[in-house]
Amino acid sequence: MNDREGSSRELLTIFDEENESESITIRSVNGDYFISTRKEALLAESKARIVVSDSDRPPYPVLPELVLLLVEFGHAVVRDASSGDLLQFQDLVLPEDPKFEVRRFTARDFWRKGYFLASGSRFGGDLMAYMGSPNQLHSEFVILCSADPNVNVLSLISIARCCNQVKKKLVLALLKNTHTPYYLSLSWLRPETH
Numbered sequence: 001m002n003d004r005e006g007s008s009r010e011l012l013t014i015f016d017e018e019n020e021s022e023s024i025t026i027r028s029v030n031g032d033y034f035i036s037t038r039k040e041a042l043l044a045e046s047k048a049r050i051v052v053s054d055s056d057r058p059p060y061p062v063l064p065e066l067v068l069l070l071v072e073f074g075h076a077v078v079r080d081a082s083s084g085d086l087l088q089f090q091d092l093v094l095p096e097d098p099k100f101e102v103r104r105f106t107a108r109d110f111w112r113k114g115y116f117l118a119s120g121s122r123f124g125g126d127l128m129a130y131m132g133s134p135n136q137l138h139s140e141f142v143i144l145c146s147a148d149p150n151v152n153v154l155s156l157i158s159i160a161r162c163c164n165q166v167k168k169k170l171v172l173a174l175l176k177n178t179h180t181p182y183y184l185s186l187s188w189l190r191p192e193t194h
Helices: 037-047 062-071 098-112 153-165
Strands: 008-014 023-029 030-037 060-063 076-080 114-119 127-128 143-144 169-174 182-186
Touching: 008 169, 023 037, 023 062, 030 037, 030 127, 037 060, 037 098, 062 076, 062 098, 076 127, 098 127, 098 143, 098 169, 153 169
Parallel strands: 143 169
Antiparallel strands: 008 023, 008 076, 023 030, 030 060, 114 127, 127 143, 169 182
């Protein structure tokens, strides 16, 4: 993945080629992605199951792994902001760390299974997965992605306790030499008291 510092690109997402009002522009500056209007943020959710933010003020950040989903599955084309030239998938500025690859393939796997996806940072995870629109349902899972199978146990316990308090399942996503993650679901055991 190419990392051109200081570059600015725009990602034009077209969900309905006959209806320009259903287009979304995602701006990129140094690998950070943003949607500028609330209308476009709501379109990203309703048309592509991408939840960008629950904030009422723009800009609305979009996780790079979710931007990659839009491009990979043909919902988006990438254009250079200054020239308007089409760019290739490889021209996207993306994080170059092993954990990003786990987040990328985990997001891809959950998205292909029909989940709505959002950032999980609010609850200590990487992603949150919803069975339907977040306007109608609470998230079912907080997903913690790890490139290292030797996960910090204290960190895992903290996140598991948080998930228990907000009635969400914690899913640990690991990737081992493939593009298919495997998952461990963690839940808090509460022995019955008599």
